[in-house]
Amino acid sequence: MAETLNRLAVDLCGIPLDNPIIPASGTFGYGYEFAELYDINVLGTFSFKGTTREARFGNPTPRIAECPSGMLNAVGLQNPGVDAVINRELPRLKAVFSKPVMANVSGFSLGEYVEVSSRLDKEEQVGWIELNISCPNVHGGGMAFGTCAASAEQVVRAVRDVVKKPLIVKLSPNVTDITEIARAVEAAGADGVSLINTLLGMRIDLRRRKPLLANTTGGYSGAAVLPVAVRMVYQVSSTVKIPVVGMGGVSSAEDVIEMMLAGATAVEIGAENLRNPFACRDIIAALPAVMEQHHIHTLKEIIGGAKA
């Protein structure tokens, strides 16, 4: 058993993970509800719901639309606000999760990113800050910061100044050159990057001749986006020296290994949790056999292994 644990272990920005599996923000709430389904301590960690300064309802419904091999969402950062996260959600999480958690932070202004990050940084259970500068579903914030190298660098520098814990910046795929943004956030002091956030998409209802989503556009995720994510993880990890957390369409142990071969140190799993609430547990359980099949002794040794 100890041997198995060792074989799956990785290190993310100086914090050891028993395995590289991390449920992605927005698909796992604040964790405790999944703890009713299985022991979430089997996870490497998880990234909690994107948190802003004030409570937010998010966008009008409908805010989900199905696609072939994936889905659009335009939730728009619904969350109870940082006060409620600190006073209510984190204490509830502590009762069921004994590992450091990844705090996903979003915002609409530089000041908001700084304030929310700095407050969550002081919470004992927070291991990493994942700075979401790539939400495609809000206006005047989110992705606006992450699609321009100069503003990405500015917000990361400001947050870097106030947080002590490892700072991972979540990047948008909706850019001309994601490596340029990755370089900018690395230069600004990020300890890691995570990618990809969802791809901006849209669907139209033929009967009503109107967009399916009330927000018109939404973020595309699910199995279909895996090749795009693998390509971007490969490119970014070839460009920056900081660790890359890979995500986008991962739905099996094989996909996890593919992401790691592309250069991911750890792997987030998003939409698959919504189809199968046990997805992360099942993938962790499946990893040893899949590693065996592909003659992989430890996951650590395969990070970036697809590069010549």
Added chain:
Amino acid sequence: MKQSYFTIRENIALTHDVMKLTLEGDTSAITAPGQFVNIMLDGFYLRRPISVNDMDDETLTLIYKIVGKGTDRLSHMGAGEELDILSGLGNGYDLKPSGNRPLLIGGGVGVPPLYMLAKKLIAEGKDVTVILGFRSARDVFYKEEFEALGARVYVTTEDGTAGTKGFVTDAFPMAGDYSYTYCCGPEPMLYAVYQASKTSGQYSFEERMGCGFGACMGCSCKTLYGNKRICKDGPVLFKEEIIWQKP
């Protein structure tokens, strides 16, 4: 909530576009009428949420309308085939406030979950009246089934080809006195019932869902007591907490 496999015993047409699916499997996670299950179908990314029509320890019946490619695919499945199902989702109806003469009002595919509710209320000795609303005579289903339970049943159709012509609220005068209102159907109908009803009640809502178990925040709605997820905190909401919007 439980994830398990159910085997199809029967999948038959009730009307030109409404099907009744009888499944065998572990129903232990289902605890109240008005809850739903979420069904995985080959070739579709998200599950299909369908309300529970009736159940016993090892049988589950679902009634669904063929509205798109997913439910069309489901309608072509037959006896012996297996389905991956999340069961016991949502809060369901609370029977306690019903009083002695509850009025149950269903419209279209809002009718099925009221069947198990009526069955439970009648088992508790309540005098149950049911109003079932449909578009036209060819859309009517389950009138006899409700009558067989011992409920007083009124049918309305929009074109008057069966029962009373008009909407469910047009049958209110015939239904007589009632102690409480239980309702499931399209939102304009819920609103009309809310306006016509003289009592407190519970209303079951529909929304596009991502996961169906409270994780994705796809189906949130605002209530007087904060944001609620239709899939997890609903689908049944109390009249007093709903922020009504004229459709």
